[in-house]
Amino acid sequence: MSVSTEPTSPPDRAERDDRPAGPGLRAVLHGRAFGSSLTVLAFLVVFAVYSVWLGDRFVDLGARLLNIHQNVPVLLIGLAAMVTLVAGKFDLSVSSTASLTAFLAVGLRTEQGMPFWLVLVSCLAVGLLVGLVNGFLVEYLSINAFIATLGTGGVVLGLSSVYSGGGALIPARGDFDLPAWFGDMGSFTNxxxxxxxxxxxxxxxxxxxxxxxxxxxxxxxxxxxxxxxxxxxxxxxxxxxxxxxxxxxxxxxxxxSWLIVLLVGVALVMWLLLELTTFGRGLKATGSNAEAARLAGIRTRRHVVGAFVIGGVLSALAGVTLAATQGTVAPDIAGAFLLPAFAAAFLSTVVFSSGPFTVWGTIAGGVFVVWVGQGLITGGLPATWTDVVNGAVLLVAVALSTVVRMARR
Known part of the structure; x- marks a missing residue:
């Protein structure tokens, strides 16, 4: 499925910038700075209201950092969804891949006794394989990305159930314990x-x-x-x-925490890849107009497959971090992460941006979504409303992205 959220082409922007600025207020409202900061300002207003309403229960930097620490797997899945959206495709298998690798990160060590370095390599290899399968189905068999990744997500989720016997995996003390550093990485106090x-x-x-x-x-x-x-x-x-x-x-x-440091490091690598490499520029061109990119000599198939592979590896890494924070793994442990992950990815088109998907916008958008939900829960809203909040934020993000894109034409 194609996703059209890229801004207009550079020539159109150039023509628009050559027009008279007009009245001061109108120039500000149509300027790039205002369009890129409008959503951030809206979230800041919400957080200001929370600060007045909840006081110290919300204005606690340690508590807000704990929210980020606990949601590092969600943000990594958001980056996985974002990179395929840059290529103009959907990947609905990201949360299922994270669930499978969470099981493998615990089970391959505690049940099969594999060296933990090999466990980590195996988990990332599984994510890479899922990405290759998705890319092959979409680009070489011409299956709609929505359908293809929905199908592979179901298969991968089923494999996690087969591996675990349909139940939770609770490691017992024995000869093959998880490394101490792995648990320390998932701890907020380390x-x-x-x-x-x-x-x-x-x-x-x-x-x-x-x-x-x-x-x-x-x-x-x-x-x-x-x-x-x-x-x-x-x-x-x-x-x-x-x-x-x-x-x-x-x-x-x-x-x-170390998990937040890991998230920042992954985001930095992703930003460098998308912004400062030929692959990143080709991926953006493919997502903006695949046919034009192909005529310009860009190997669009390779770029799309590469995007799916990167998304698969990031999803696998999300599963590993989820295992580190939880210690035990339940069936479809990452299933609830799909909605907030896509909300974060789509928010990136209106957070510090005016149309394109961005790495830092995904991180910021995901954090904002977490804090909005956490503020409501702190204020007394039952935690069962979390999915309602995430769904509403996703709808607002897509609507804002569409409005901003249309306003800039």
Whole structure:
């Protein structure tokens, strides 16, 4: 199934930027900076309301970091969904792949006694294989991506039930225990050293500088905007480092965890791949207009298959992290993650963006969805409403993406 959420072509943007700016308010409303920040501002308003309504029960950095830590598997699945959406395809097998590899991460060690390094390699290989099968079905057999990945997701989920005998996998103490470092990685109380926190802060500042480059208002001189970007990057980096260190030093809350560091590292690699490589540019061109990309000499089939493979590997990694946080695995353990993962991916088209799917937008959108739901639960809403909130956010994200895309034509 094709997904059309890419912005208009560069020539169209150039023509639009050459038009008279018009009245000041109208120019602001139609500017890239406003369109890229509207959704962020909306979420900030929601969080401000939560802060007034819930007070310290919501304004607790340690608690909010714990929410991110617990949802690292969801965010990784969101990245897996995002990379295939960039190619113009859906992958509905991402959560099923995560469920299977969660079982394998625990079972291959505790039940079959495999060396844990081989367990990890096997899990990632399973994700790679699922991605190859999806890519082959979609590109070489011309099966609709929605149908193909729905089918492979069912097969993969069935295999996880076959492997586990249809029940939960609860490892018992024995000769083949899970490594201690694996459980420590999934623990929120096991924190990385300060130097890692500083690196994360610097990455946040660099991402801010890069993101602001694409939204310079037409009436602001380039030199002044460069100075503003630099100052904003320094400020964000300082705030991130200070906040994480302050949260980590508190006796009642946690700071940065190894799983969050892993998420940031994966996101950085994905961003470099999509933004700074020939493969990434070809993938975007394929998702925007496959026929035009093919005529331009891009091997679109290879790019689409590559996107499915990357999505499969990321889904497998999500399953491994899920096993680390849970310790035990239940049937279809990642099934509930599909909706929030796609909500995060589609929110990336309106968070720090005006149409295209982005890596950092997916992370930010996923975190915003988690915090919105957590705020409502803290305020007394039953946890059973979580899927309702995620579904509503997904609908709003798709609607906003469509409106922004149409407004910029």
């Amino acid at each position: 924190r990385p050293p300060t130097v890692v926190v500083v690196v994360v802060g610097l990455l946040a500042g660099a991402a801010t500088v890069h993101g602001l480059a694409a939204v310079r208002p037409r009436r602001v001189p380039a030199g002044a905007w460069h100075a503003f970007r630099g100052a904003a990057g320094v400020l964000v980096a300082a705030l991130v480092v200070w906040g994480l260190l302050a949260a980590g030093s508190s006796a009642t809350s946690g700071g940065l």
